[in-house]
Amino acid sequence: VQLVESGGGSVQAGGTLTLSCAASGSLFSSYSMGWFRQGPGNGREGVASIYTGGGDGYYAGAVKGRFTISHDNAKKTLYLQMNDVKPDDSGTYICAAVESTDLGLGELCQTSVGRDEFRYWGQGTQVTVS
Numbered sequence: 005v006q007l008v009e010s011g012g013g014s015v016q017a018g019g020t021l022t023l024s025c026a027a028s029g030s031l032f033s034s035y036s037m038g039w040f041r042q043g044p045g046n047g048r049e050g051v052a053s054i055y056t057g058g059g060d061g062y063y064a065g066a067v068k069g070r071f072t073i074s075h076d077n078a079k080k081t082l083y084l085q086m087n088d089v090k091p092d093d094s095g096t097y098i099c100a101a102v103e104s105t106d107l108g109l110g111e112l113c114q115t116s117v118g119r120d121e122f123r124y125w126g127q128g129t130q131v132t133v134s
Contacts (some may be wrong), residue, residue, distance in 0.1 A: 005029040005124045006098050012129030019089055019133075025082040025099035025126060032056055032080040036102050038113055038122065039084045039113070041095040041131075048098070050113035052084060062109035069098060089133045096128040 011023040023039070038053035052073035054061040061073035071084040080100055100122035105112065112118035 005101060007101060007124055007126035008124055009097060009099055009126045011131040012097060012131045014132045014134065017090055017133055021085070021086045021089060021131060022083040023097055023099075023129060023132070025057070025084075027080045027101060027124075029080070029081070032048060032075075033077045034103065035068045035120075036105050036107075036109070036112055037075065037082050038100050039082075040100060040119070041093070042098065042128070043095040046130065049095075050119065051097070053109040053113040054082075056082075062113050064113060066112070078101040089131075090132045091132055094131055094133045095133045096104075096130050100124060 006028045007008050008026045033056055039051040040048045041051050042048045050064055051067055052061050052063045054073045056075045070088045074083045078081045101124045102122045107118050107121055120127050
């Protein structure tokens with residue numbers, strides 16, 4: 005499985021940006037997927053996660069109410085809509101996927117064990133908020 009992110013760029017605080025993550029592979033409709041971000045000198049921070057088989061997404065507290073994670077199984081694409089962005093949202097946004105896991109979306113997004121569960125990672129797309 006290959007994951008390719010796009011949609012990053014520079015945006016002013018308060019603006020909107022939508023990221024995409026295109027996936028290869030035939031099992032997209034049964035993946036657990038997530039968005040992570042990494043700033044300079046910082047570790048990889050979970051932003052949101054979702055199961056492509058259905059159900060609501062999970063959001064880290066810092067983005068809840070501003071970001072929306074979604075997916076289009078026909079296009080094998082994961083999205084992250086970022087509204088009302090803040091300078092602290094800057095970083096490299098990376099999508100990740102795993103075919104099956106016993107962990108819940110919150111654990112996948114917020115814990116090191118969850119982060120290690122993801123099997124496939126993209127290269128990331130840069131977001132700069134000023």
